[in-house]
Amino acid sequence: MNVLQLKKLTKKYGEFAAVDQLTLAVQEGEIFGLLGANGAGKSTTINMIASLIPITKGEIELLGKNIAKNGKFAKSNIGIVPQELAIYEDMTAYENVRFFAGLYGLRGPELKRRAEEALAFTGLSDKHRSYPRDFSGGMKRRLNIACAIAHRPKLIIMDEPTVGIDPHSRNYILNSVRKLNEMGSTIIYTSHYMEEVEELCTRIAILDHGKVIAEGTKAQLKSIITDQKEIRIDVRSATGLDTRKLSEIAGVRTVTVNDEQNSVSISTDAEVNILNRIIQGLMAADIEIRSVEESQPSLETVFLTLTGRSLRDS
Amino acid sequence: MRDTIWLIQRTTLAMLRSYKSLLLYLLTPVIGIGLAFLIYSGQGDVSVRIGIVNQDGEQAVASDVVHFLDSIRNVEWSDVQEEEARELVLAGELDAAAILPSGFSAWVKGGKEEFPIELVALEGSMAASYIRSYLDPYIGNLMAIGRTAQSGGESFDAVYAKYKAAEFGLLTEDVADTSAQRDMANRAIGYLIIFMMFSAVNLSAFMIKEKENRTYFRVLASPVSAKAYVASNVTVNMLVLLVQMAIMLVVMIAGFGIKPGLPLWQLVAVLLIFAWVAVALSLVIVAFASNSMAASAMQNSLIITSCLLAGCMFPIDGMPQAMRTIADFLPQRWLLDTVSKLQQGAAAADLTMNVLTLLAFAAMFSMLAIYKFGRNRDARTYV
Numbered sequence: 242m243n244v245l246q247l248k249k250l251t252k253k254y255g256e257f258a259a260v261d262q263l264t265l266a267v268q269e270g271e272i273f274g275l276l277g278a279n280g281a282g283k284s285t286t287i288n289m290i291a292s293l294i295p296i297t298k299g300e301i302e303l304l305g306k307n308i309a310k311n312g313k314f315a316k317s318n319i320g321i322v323p324q325e326l327a328i329y330e331d332m333t334a335y336e337n338v339r340f341f342a343g344l345y346g347l348r349g350p351e352l353k354r355r356a357e358e359a360l361a362f363t364g365l366s367d368k369h370r371s372y373p374r375d376f377s378g379g380m381k382r383r384l385n386i387a388c389a390i391a392h393r394p395k396l397i398i399m400d401e402p403t404v405g406i407d408p409h410s411r412n413y414i415l416n417s418v419r420k421l422n423e424m425g426s427t428i429i430y431t432s433h434y435m436e437e438v439e440e441l442c443t444r445i446a447i448l449d450h451g452k453v454i455a456e457g458t459k460a461q462l463k464s465i466i467t468d469q470k471e472i473r474i475d476v477r478s479a480t481g482l483d484t485r486k487l488s489e490i491a492g493v494r495t496v497t498v499n500d501e502q503n504s505v506s507i508s509t510d511a512e513v514n515i516l517n518r519i520i521q522g523l524m525a526a527d528i529e530i531r532s533v534e535e536s537q538p539s540l541e542t543v544f545l546t547l548t549g550r551s552l553r554d555s
Numbered sequence: 556m557r558d559t560i561w562l563i564q565r566t567t568l569a570m571l572r573s574y575k576s577l578l579l580y581l582l583t584p585v586i587g588i589g590l591a592f593l594i595y596s597g598q599g600d601v602s603v604r605i606g607i608v609n610q611d612g613e614q615a616v617a618s619d620v621v622h623f624l625d626s627i628r629n630v631e632w633s634d635v636q637e638e639e640a641r642e643l644v645l646a647g648e649l650d651a652a653a654i655l656p657s658g659f660s661a662w663v664k665g666g667k668e669e670f671p672i673e674l675v676a677l678e679g680s681m682a683a684s685y686i687r688s689y690l691d692p693y694i695g696n697l698m699a700i701g702r703t704a705q706s707g708g709e710s711f712d713a714v715y716a717k718y719k720a721a722e723f724g725l726l727t728e729d730v731a732d733t734s735a736q737r738d739m740a741n742r743a744i745g746y747l748i749i750f751m752m753f754s755a756v757n758l759s760a761f762m763i764k765e766k767e768n769r770t771y772f773r774v775l776a777s778p779v780s781a782k783a784y785v786a787s788n789v790t791v792n793m794l795v796l797l798v799q800m801a802i803m804l805v806v807m808i809a810g811f812g813i814k815p816g817l818p819l820w821q822l823v824a825v826l827l828i829f830a831w832v833a834v835a836l837s838l839v840i841v842a843f844a845s846n847s848m849a850a851s852a853m854q855n856s857l858i859i860t861s862c863l864l865a866g867c868m869f870p871i872d873g874m875p876q877a878m879r880t881i882a883d884f885l886p887q888r889w890l891l892d893t894v895s896k897l898q899q900g901a902a903a904a905d906l907t908m909n910v911l912t913l914l915a916f917a918a919m920f921s922m923l924a925i926y927k928f929g930r931n932r933d934a935r936t937y938v
Contacts, residue, residue, distance in 0.1 A: 291776045313778045321776050327769035329565075331572050343561050344777035388773065 242269045243302070244396050244427040245290065250299035252285050252451075259285040261451035262299070267396070267444075272418065272428045274442030276435075278548055282451035283431055287398055291321050304395060317345055320394035320426075322386050324401040328373050334360060334384050335369035342391035359391035362420070364413060379410020386417060390426075397421060398429045403437065415441065435541045445540070449548045459540060466538045466546055469494065472507045472516065473536065477529035479503050486526070490518050495545075503531075508542060558779045562787035566761060570791065580754050580795050584803035585810075587746025592811050595739040603682045606635035606643055606652040614660035616697060616715070620672075620690075624653065627689050628729065644675050650682030651675060653690070663694070664711040666702035670694060733816065737898055738870075740807065740815040744822075744894055745867035747803045748887050749858065751796050751830060755837035756854040758792040763847050785928065789834055796830040816898040825897070828913045829890045835920030836886075842927035861885045886916040 245267040252260040260282040267273045277283040288294045290301055292312055301308045301315075308315035328337050338356040347355055360369050363383035373381055382402060390397060399418065403411045418441055422428055432438050438445060439459060446456040455462055476482075482505065484496040492513035497506045505523070509515060516535070523530060538546070570576055607624065611617035624632055635643060640652035652675040656662075662671045672690060676683030700718055704711040762785070765771035774784055800823065807813045815822050840857065844850035862868060864878055865887035871879055882888040893909040 293772060293775060316776065316778045319776070321773070323769060323773070325769055327773040329569070329770055330768070331569055340561075340565055341773060341777070344558065344774060344779050346557070346778070 243267065244269050244271075244304060245429070246300075246302040247286070247290075248300040248302070250286065250289065250301060251297045252282075252289060252294070253297045258451050260289070263448075263451065263453060265446050265453055265456060267427060267429060269427055270422070270425070271444055272422050272430055272442045274438040274445035275429055275431045275448065276438060276445060276544060277431075277448035281448040281548075283448055284400070285451075286448070287321070287400060287429075287431075290398065291319060292316060317392070318395040320389035320392065320397045322389045322397065322399040322402050324404060326373075326381050326385050328381065328384055328388060330372065330374050333370050333372055334365050334376075334387070337373070337384060338387045338391050341388040345392035347392060355391045355393070359387040362390065363387040363417060377407070377410070379406040379413070382406050382410060382414065383417075386414065390421065393426075395425075395427060396429065397426050400431050401433060402430075403432065403434065435539070435544065439540050447544060447547055454547050455543070462540060462543050463538055466543055468511050469508055469538050469542065469546070470511045471536045471538055471542060472509060472519065473534045474505045474507070474519070474523065475531040475533075476503050476505060476523065477531060479505055479528070482523075482526060482528060487519060487522050490515055490522060493519070508538070558783045559787045559790070562774070562779065562784060563790055566758075566787055566791040569761065570758070570795070576757060579750075579757065580799060581802060583750040583753075584747055584799050585806050587750060588743045588803060588807045588811055588813070590746060591739045591742035592813065595735050595742060602629050602631045603685055604648070604650050605630055605632045605682070605686060606640050606649045607632050608635055608637045608640050608652060608654040610637070610657040611655050611659040612657075616660035616663050617655050619719075620655060620659075620693070623693055624686070624689075627686075630686070640675055644677065651680060651686055653686065663697045664701045664704070666698060666705045668698070671698075733814070736814050737816045739811075739813045741870075741891065741894065741898075743803065743807050743813065744815075744826075745862070745887075745891065747799065747826075748829065748833075748865075748867045748890060749862045751799055752833045752836065752858045752862070752887075753854065754795055754799060755792055755830075755833040756840055756850065756858070758795060759788060759834070759837035759841040760844075760847060760850045760854075762788055762841055763844060763850050767847060781928070785838070789838070792834045792837065793830055796833065797827075800826050800830070815894075817894065818897075821897050822894065825890060825893050825910075825913070828910065828917065829886065831917040832886045832890075832913060832920065835917050835924060838924035839920050839927070842924050862887055864888075866891055886913060889913050889916070 243266045247263050247265050250260055250263040251258060263282065263286060275283055275286070285294070289296050290303075290308070292308060292315065296309065303311075303315045303318060306314055329340070332340065335356060338359050339352060342352055342355050342359070357366070357369070360366050363386050365380065365383055365387060368376070368380065373384060376384065386399075386402060402418075403414050406414070415437065418428060418430065430438065430442055442459070444456070444458055445462060446453050447462070448454070455465060479498050479500055482498055484498060484505075487493060487496045487505075487507065492510045492515045494508040494510065495506075498504075499506065507519060516533070520530065520533070570580075605624065607621055609617055609621060621632070624630060633649075635649070635652060637654060640649070640654065643649040644652055654673040654675065656671065656673070659671050670691075672694060674683050674687060674690075696718070697715075700714050701711055703709075704714045762771060765774070771784075775781055804815075804819065804822070807815070808819075836857075840850055840853045844853055864874075865871070865882050865885040866874070867887055871882055871888070871891075874882075889909050889912045893906060893913070896906060896909065
């Protein structure tokens with residue numbers, strides 16, 4: 242069953258189409274990854290799903306109902322975790338969750354119970370009387386999530402929920418996403434961290450210039466690129482490596498040096514075997530090799546190939 | 556309605572937790588009345604300081620004139636020499652000096668036509684006019700007695716004695732001067748207008764702040780409508796303005812004893828209409844402002860300038876005609892004019908134009924705000 246279905250969804254600002262005849266379906270129980278560089282139409286699409294901006298053309302169906310005609314129903318069944326925090330600094334954690342849950346018609350003991358549950362779910366039970374101004378960035382992000390889930394929406398849209406937080410809070414949030422999904426919520430997840438998307442999402446759509454340019458499971462997306470393979474070489478120190486010499490080797494497509502991880506990632510044509518020549522090139526540059534790993538293209542490579550841009554740089 | 560009440564609770568809570576806002580909303584009307592009281596409290600009973608130069612010695616008529624001056628309410632007199640009288644008047648230590656020349660009594664008894672007392676005062680002195688208004692009839696009577704005595708063959712002293720012993724006379728009754736009270740009340744209302752407008756914009760700016768911290772979009776992503784959201788803000792805004800009005804009126808009437816000079820219900824009614832104008836204008840400012848700073852800048856420039864021109868801070872009568880013409884296009888002016896007409900006992904029919912103009916301002920601002928809010932679809936800061 243489709244929880245969400247976008248049918249030829251279009252949003253125009255004058256002549257510019259921010260979203261252009263976008264069609265996709267999110268099925269019940271999925272964690273659906275929505276990937277796109279800045280300006281690809283991700284935020285506009287989410288804003289239209291949330292009924293925050295009007296649709297120019299097309300339709301959005303939530304649980305089989307057109308949201309244009311069933312606005313209240315749609316809003317009641319959607320929870321949005323925005324990228325930027327949307328919480329009141331002058332209200333305690335509990336008051337924040339209680340207030341936002343109250344907007345969905347909850348009142349009395351039920352409201353109290355749901356607010357407490359949402360705080361417990363995000364690990365903020367012991368902070369329910371504290372004000373967000375005293376929270377760490379990670380705790381604020383968790384409160385941001387609690388405010389979006391207390392009314393138990395069928396569809397949760399999470400827009401970059403782990404931006405700029407510590408590893409502990411990040412892991413907590415990723416586990417929360419999985420738990421919410423296990424508890425029956427369908428999730429649309431956007432992130433600039435490709436590894437998060439690879440780890441969490443069951444299906445992914447890549448948006449570019451307001452259109453879906455690829456959609457499917459991770460394996461399906463990776464299979465799009467059949468003429469390319471990846472070689473990752475861990476070295477003692479990659480500092481000072483001249484990538485031009487490696488790029489000149491016939492069959493090499495791209496060379497990326499990661500100074501922090503002391504590794505070199507090289508994309509090559511799938512049909513050629515040039516590993517020996519690459520290793521020779523590194524040895525000639527006095528680079529000490531620790532390990533070599535050959536793999537199929539990553540999601541990042543797929544994204545880069547399809548959009549011409551890196552997700553994190555965009 | 557349930558949604559609106561839920562949002563009203565949140566806005567009220569936010570307001571109550573902001574001590575600065577609370578001070579602005581609740582204390583400023585009192586400060587306004589205090590200011591008005593300080594400025595106008597000196598305008599009540601003012602004594603006239605008069606110096607008397609009696610060069611006619613112990614003559615009975617001259618002494619009686621001094622006694623007469625002494626009997627005038629609000630006159631403080633002192634005995635001065637002629638040479639120092641002018642200096643004291645010029646130095647402002649005396650409001651006027653009355654010189655009774657040598658031979659004054661004989662002059663009066665002789666029935667001469669010319670006024671025998673010289674009054675020394677600054678050009679255009681109100682005090683001199685005040686003293687002259689008492690002295691003219693008194694000395695006029697004495698000179699008339701002098702003329703009558705001469706033509707009738709009776710002695711002046713005999714007629715004068717009868718005059719002094721006369722049972723009939725003119726009874727003077729003091730009427731309370733309410734102009735100072737009215738000025739105080741008008742000034743307090745002027746300040747209240749300023750504070751009401753500032754409060755209205757501050758409360759409407761809650762919506763801008765909530766846009767900036769994105770909670771506004773979270774609210775709009777819920778089943779609550781934008782109309783319910785704005786309605787909740789307007790309701791709280793009107794309630795705060797009502798409280799301000801109540802505080803101002805209670806403190807003004809019960810605390811400072813300033814009477815507004817018109818029935819209370821009439822004052823409340825026109826202030827309520829103006830509260831609508833203030834809230835609608837605040838919505839226009841908020842709808843046009845892109846952020847809190849812009850709203851604050853628009854608030855200061857619009858409110859202070861228009862209140863100054865409309866006569867909220869100073870009486871408009873002293874302003875040039877061009878300014879007064881501009882003031883006719885400001886709602887504050889129409890409110891003050893309505894209050895002024897009510898203080899003068901204008902009939903309801905005479906106020907139709909004023910009330911309709913105020914309502915037109917409110918309707919115009921409301922429609923402008925609704926139009927602008929309807930075109931604000933910028934949700935880019937949310938996701």
